[in-house]
Amino acid sequence: MKTLETGKLNLNEVFYGQSIPDKSGHFGKYGGKFVPETLMPALEQLEKEYLKAKDDPKFNEELKYYLNQYVGRPSPLYYAKRLTEKLSGAKIYLKREDLNHTGAHKINNTLGQVLLAIRMGKERIIAETGAGQHGVATATAAAMFGMKCDVYMGEEDIRRQSLNVFKMKLLGANVIPVKSGSKTLKDATNEALRDWMSSVENTHYIIGSVVGPHPYPMMVRDFQVVIGQEVKEQIQKAEGQLPDYIIACVGGGSNAIGVFYPFIEDKDVKLIGVEAGGLGFDVGQHAASLSRGEKGVLHGSLSYVLQDDDGQTSLVHSISAGLDYPGVGPEHSYLKDTGRAEYVSVTDDEAVDAFNLCTRLEGIIPALEASHAIAYTVKFAPTIEKDKIIVINLSGSGDKDSFEVAEKMGIDL
Amino acid sequence: MNRIDAKFKELRDRNEPAFIPFITAGDPSLDVTRELIVEFDRKGSDLIELGVPFSDPIADGPVIQSSYYRALSGGVKLSDILELVKDVRKESEIPIVSMISQSILFKNGCDNFVRSAVKAGFDGATIPDLPVEEAEEIMEAGKKEGFKIICFIAPTTTSDRMELIVKKSQGFLYYISVVGITGARSELPADITENIQNIKRSTDLPVAMGFGISTPEQARAAGKVADGVIVGSAIMREIEKFSNQGNKVLVDKVGRFVGELVKSTKDQN
Numbered sequence: 001m002k003t004l005e006t007g008k009l010n011l012n013e014v015f016y017g018q019s020i021p022d023k024s025g026h027f028g029k030y031g032g033k034f035v036p037e038t039l040m041p042a043l044e045q046l047e048k049e050y051l052k053a054k055d056d057p058k059f060n061e062e063l064k065y066y067l068n069q070y071v072g073r074p075s076p077l078y079y080a081k082r083l084t085e086k087l088s089g090a091k092i093y094l095k096r097e098d099l100n101h102t103g104a105h106k107i108n109n110t111l112g113q114v115l116l117a118i119r120m121g122k123e124r125i126i127a128e129t130g131a132g133q134h135g136v137a138t139a140t141a142a143a144m145f146g147m148k149c150d151v152y153m154g155e156e157d158i159r160r161q162s163l164n165v166f167k168m169k170l171l172g173a174n175v176i177p178v179k180s181g182s183k184t185l186k187d188a189t190n191e192a193l194r195d196w197m198s199s200v201e202n203t204h205y206i207i208g209s210v211v212g213p214h215p216y217p218m219m220v221r222d223f224q225v226v227i228g229q230e231v232k233e234q235i236q237k238a239e240g241q242l243p244d245y246i247i248a249c250v251g252g253g254s255n256a257i258g259v260f261y262p263f264i265e266d267k268d269v270k271l272i273g274v275e276a277g278g279l280g281f282d283v284g285q286h287a288a289s290l291s292r293g294e295k296g297v298l299h300g301s302l303s304y305v306l307q308d309d310d311g312q313t314s315l316v317h318s319i320s321a322g323l324d325y326p327g328v329g330p331e332h333s334y335l336k337d338t339g340r341a342e343y344v345s346v347t348d349d350e351a352v353d354a355f356n357l358c359t360r361l362e363g364i365i366p367a368l369e370a371s372h373a374i375a376y377t378v379k380f381a382p383t384i385e386k387d388k389i390i391v392i393n394l395s396g397s398g399d400k401d402s403f404e405v406a407e408k409m410g411i412d413l
Numbered sequence: 414m415n416r417i418d419a420k421f422k423e424l425r426d427r428n429e430p431a432f433i434p435f436i437t438a439g440d441p442s443l444d445v446t447r448e449l450i451v452e453f454d455r456k457g458s459d460l461i462e463l464g465v466p467f468s469d470p471i472a473d474g475p476v477i478q479s480s481y482y483r484a485l486s487g488g489v490k491l492s493d494i495l496e497l498v499k500d501v502r503k504e505s506e507i508p509i510v511s512m513i514s515q516s517i518l519f520k521n522g523c524d525n526f527v528r529s530a531v532k533a534g535f536d537g538a539t540i541p542d543l544p545v546e547e548a549e550e551i552m553e554a555g556k557k558e559g560f561k562i563i564c565f566i567a568p569t570t571t572s573d574r575m576e577l578i579v580k581k582s583q584g585f586l587y588y589i590s591v592v593g594i595t596g597a598r599s600e601l602p603a604d605i606t607e608n609i610q611n612i613k614r615s616t617d618l619p620v621a622m623g624f625g626i627s628t629p630e631q632a633r634a635a636g637k638v639a640d641g642v643i644v645g646s647a648i649m650r651e652i653e654k655f656s657n658q659g660n661k662v663l664v665d666k667v668g669r670f671v672g673e674l675v676k677s678t679k680d681q682n
């Protein structure tokens with residue numbers, strides 16, 4: 001095994017990524033590039049520049065510098081003693097991505113992409129956002145580097161995540177409300193892609209997860225892999241072994257692939273992704289693309305999606321805006337089909353219960369997204385032996401969710 | 414011979430550019446769409462581009478996007494659109510090309526889609542979110558049935574890509590005249606003539622041009638350089654404008670607008 005200094009990312013040491021995805025951006029049959037011809041040259045340029053940057057020591061050094069000094073990496077791997085005792089099963093560790101600057105894993109990706117945009121000579125950044133975490137992380141990186149930033153956000157999400165909208169504006173970003181379709185993340189993504197169709201010559205589009213056309217699923221993964229690289233070292237230090245289970249929530253799948261990826265070749269480590277089961281399994285009530293969807297094309301790649309018999313995208317629901325998305329990254333579809341990872345779901349209510357449990361027992365308020373991973377652990381940990389080790393990727397902080405949870409509890413803030 | 418090839422041959426012999434209206438199937442209703450196609454044929458249109466509504470179009474501007482939403486809200490399905498074309502074929506032999514998202518195409522399966530489209534009377538398809546690299550399967554399926562897959566070239570397309578695209582495209586080439594989404598523009602970019610001449614040097618396929626053309630004057634200018642002129646959003650905007658005045662008025666008014674576009678496209682003096 002390669003030893004990596006904690007918190008020091010090396011993009012060119014990413015393991016099986018040399019062959020997956022293949023040259024045309026396919027993970028098995030998934031992925032690819034399904035975008036209008038207008039965007040194809042931009043994707044080709046992006047891929048070329050990214051592959052060059054990935055092997056450039058200067059780029060790696062620069063990214064490491066900001067991840068350490070600005071984001072505060074490495075994030076701790078914390079032994080959740082009281083949660084472990086309460087569930088009286090496997091030993092539970094929390095990977096504290098909530099402690100990153102801006103409160104979630106999203107910043108790992110936006111810093112990488114902004115640095116890349118600067119290399120490519122682009123002057124303007126655009127992004128889509130659901131929960132607003134990616135929007136805030138993008139606006140933050142753009143502010144730090146003095147770039148113009150426009151963030152597309154569905155009107156429904158603007159309502160649910162007003163705090164993040166305010167933060168983005170403070171950071172100097174322009175938040176553009178999206179009124180079309182379901183007024184959530186998928187529509188914000190459509191709108192950002194449309195903007196990019198007209199602005200591609202001077203604008204870089206920072207996608208917030210491992211979704212979209214090639215090279216995004218590969219590139220965003222590589223920028224998030226630092227999470228898993230750190231976990232690998234930290235758990236060796238703490239336990240002298242690898243974990244038995246890694247559990248992460250899956251919206252688009254970036255925090256999950258980030259923590260899974262360095263363990264893919266370690267076949268004894270079980271990888272579990274937790275999707276949003278929402279209110280139940282009727283169409284429109286959940287966002288569990290891998291558990292309940294079928295193969296289809298959305299936002300530029302082939303993956304599992306929630307759509308009707310005609311190929312029209314279905315409505316989705318989750319209490320957590322960051323999981324409220326009808327698609328998922330193509331690499332997760334590949335991991336599902338090959339059996340390397342398993343995907344499950346929990347409901348809104350289970351996630352809120354886990355949110356409360358973690359807050360009370362550990363003094364950590366988890367994001368509602370991450371609460372899905374905790375909720376599955378609450379059910380799962382008691383069923384396995386005490387000498388097993390579970391790592392949960394605590395992808396973000398729940399500060400942003402205060403209003404949503406208060407509303408659910410019938411409390412007026 | 415496929416209706417598209419026959420039409421362009423006939424136009425080439427007459428040294429005349431094609432006029433190609435785009436409309437969304439099912440907005441405001443399937444009946445009106447059928448009547449409009451027949452009316453557009455009567456007014457001298459050469460080919461119809463029929464949009465299959467999709468929930469998440471990325472190449473389309475607000476006008477076409479909202480027409481898709483109206484059609485979908487009315488419950489329009491792909492099977493209804495196939496029936497619609499079957500009905501049109503009782504009255505008109507105008508070539509019809511579907512504009513369909515890869516999302517819908519993939520869900521239906523390439524072979525299955527091509528077979529049912531040909532049976533209904535479609536002559537080809539444009540797939541705006543399917544670049545040539547990913548188009549192998551649909552092209553194979555199309556070839557078996559003589560169903561044309563029309564590819565796009567954009568102003569951003571590099572010369573390497575252009576070579577690939579002109580080799581693959583069937584029936585004609587669709588030149589996207591602006592860097593951006595569909596929708597009317599008050600002015601068209603200056604480099605169009607040069608770009609189209611550049612394409613025509615490397616292929617014998619007719620080159621039709623669309624995205625942003627909205628007025629008879631622009632159609633005339635486009636007809637001078639391209640072999641075909643495609644107008645979509647401007648027509649959909651007319652449809653929206655007259656949609657609550659009864660079908661007869663709508664078909665008459667929009668037909669008249671298309672008639673003007675046909676006239677100025679063809680009037681090359």
Ligand SMILES: Cc1ncc(COP(=O)(O)O)c(C=O)c1O
Pocket residue numbers: 104105106130131132133134208209210249250251252253254255256321322323367369370395396397
């Ligand atoms: C804290 C947090 N976790 C998870 C997600 C889901 O995204 P992904 O699946 O890409 O990690 C989000 C998205 O906004 C988020 O804010």
